[in-house]
Amino acid sequence: MPFARHLLIIALVLCAAKIVEADNKQLDVNFGWTNLDTGRNDNFKSGKALAVHFDYFFKPWLAADIGLYVSDKTLEESQQDIVGAFRTSIQSQAILLGVKPRYRFKSPYEVYGRLGLQYWRTELELEEDFGTGVPAGQDSAKDTGYGYYLSIGGAHYVTENVMVQLELRHMVQLDVFEGESQFPFDLTINSFGFGVGYRF
Amino acid sequence: MVLFRAASVPRVLTITSATIAAAVLLGGCEIQGSDNLPRVPDQGLVMYAEANWHEAEDTAEVVAAVFDDGVAVNLVGGDVFEARTATERVLLTKRGFFAGSYAESLSVDNSIQDVFFNVVHEPIAARENRWYPVDLIGTDPGPGELVGKSASVSFPLAVTITAPATDTVYHSINDVIGLSWISGNGDDMRVLAAVNCTDGLATSSYGVVIDKEVIAGMDVDDGDEGIPMNRIIYDLNQGSGTIEFVRDATLMLLQELLNQLSAGNIDPDFLLKQREANPIESTCNIRMFLQRQLDGQFDTTFDAGTVIGSTSAEITVQYLPPVPL
Structure with missing residues (x-):
């Protein structure tokens, strides 16, 4: 089901690109490596994520930015304490809404940024193992909420309409599990990605 | 899973x-x-x-x-x-x-x-x-x-050490530390020592225990015991047969105590550090912990146990090797 939902949202973004009849539209697809941080003693491995953005330029240097962010299941290194061994994983999706300023040089390069709000949905999963003779276990919880994102990138125009991009992204999901737990946290996702953009 | x-x-x-x-x-x-x-x-x-x-x-x-x-x-x-x-x-x-x-x-x-x-x-x-x-x-x-x-x-009565004076200097492993304290109710006594030696280039740190198995009568709470320096300082070349290193539960307790007294600033492996300086030829700082121990009680569902309440006090003395003439 989540996959179908993602496809639906991507389709909506693409449809939006079709519907808006103007020259100042752009579709970006970025693939990136992520680093997760909860500000606590977590130990997440590097993860992967995909971001799709549709931009509508209402000025040559400024666009409205709508996007979808989908991460894979990012695993933590296994840890051991007096209770047993445990490992968590996080999977996250977000709808992004903001602005995208850019500056295009005379050469076929441009720099751009993104800044906006996100509505996220995050699933936290836990695996525990207590050793021989005690049954292992698994549990998970989901939450939704708001946060923000910002990024900075550079693009090289391969043709007048097609560009390749490099992008650094910083996303913060605020108050994850606030109201459900006494130990809520802010989830920071930093990523480095590359992708392609298409202007039409 | x-x-x-x-x-x-x-x-x-x-x-x-x-x-x-x-x-x-x-x-x-x-x-x-x-x-x-x-x-x-x-x-x-x-x-x-x-x-x-x-x-x-x-x-x-x-x-x-x-x-x-x-x-x-x-x-x-x-x-x-x-x-x-x-x-x-x-x-x-x-x-x-x-x-x-x-x-x-x-x-x-x-x-x-x-x-x-x-x-x-x-x-x-x-x-x-x-x-x-x-x-x-x-x-x-x-x-x-x-x-x-x-x-x-x-907890037994608190321990109060009356001698030797802090930072008393000893120059030979044949010296005897005259340890005195205010005697209590006849509980078991023992000494734990955390030793840190340096010869100017290398260091050694380790812990020793001095109890009734090391010195007969050490456990008697009579307020007075002579601790031979050769139960604490040894010659790396001769071996360490004269002393008993802390280990197991005692090691754990002494390390925790050092950690407590240094507000967490002590090496977590202080008592297990590699010994490079030869103690007998080094300047050594000796932190001696005199412990008074009182046996406790354990659940009858246990077959046996070592359950102890203890109090302790510390005195620091120095070992300076004799200067060769």
Whole structure:
């Protein structure tokens, strides 16, 4: 089901690109490596994520930015304490809404940024193992909420309409599990990605 | 369920396998942090617990372990030792120096007489050091077999050392430290010493224990004992046959005590550090802890146990090797 939902949202973004009849539209697809941080003693491995953005330029240097962010299941290194061994994983999706300023040089390069709000949905999963003779276990919880994102990138125009991009992204999901737990946290996702953009 | 590395770790680990890594080898002198537990019987369920209250401190160091047929038992799944006084309570969530041992600091004051040890099942509190919301997600295998078992100790009279003076200097391993204290109610006495030596280029640090097995009559609480320096300082070239290094539970307790007194700024392996400087030829700082010990009581469901309440005081003396003429 989540996959179908993602496809639906991507389709909506693409449809939006079709519907808006103007020259100042752009579709970006970025693939990136992520680093997760909860500000606590977590130990997440590097993860992967995909971001799709549709931009509508209402000025040559400024666009409205709508996007979808989908991460894979990012695993933590296994840890051991007096209770047993445990490992968590996080999977996250977000709808992004903001602005995208850019500056295009005379050469076929441009720099751009993104800044906006996100509505996220995050699933936290836990695996525990207590050793021989005690049954292992698994549990998970989901939450939704708001946060923000910002990024900075550079693009090289391969043709007048097609560009390749490099992008650094910083996303913060605020108050994850606030109201459900006494130990809520802010989830920071930093990523480095590359992708392609298409202007039409 | 994806099984990850620790899945193969058995619930019960042998002391031997858990402590081989702690063994420290040094030139001509092999010192093991721990390779067995004296006074732990090969058979039966055995309780070990100690609460030590050092002079003028507002916390006592508490350590505990349970052994089943001579093997330390890991408490898992939310089972945890609790140390409790009339007004304070802590869970022993820090690991001790061997598998299956646990330690923590417990607030105490002069109104405190007794410390009660219990094995409790606290699935959320035991996980409180984890990063994720432990009150929201978790798996609870339920209480283990040891939950409900208990022991209790009382603190003996506080220790007051009257001699030697702080920083008294000794120049020979044939010297005798004239240790004096205000005698108490006839409880057992022993000395733990944390030794740090340097020859200007290298250092050595280690811990020794001086009890009735090292010096006959050391345990008598009569207020006076001579401690030969050769029970503390040794010649690396001659071996360390004259001294007994701290190990096992005593090692754990002394390291915790040093950690407490240094506000966490001491090397966690201070007592196991590689010995490079030859103590007899080095300048050594000797922190001597005189301990008064009082046997406590353990649950009748245990077959045996070593359950101790203790108080301690510290004196620091120096060893300076004789200057060659």
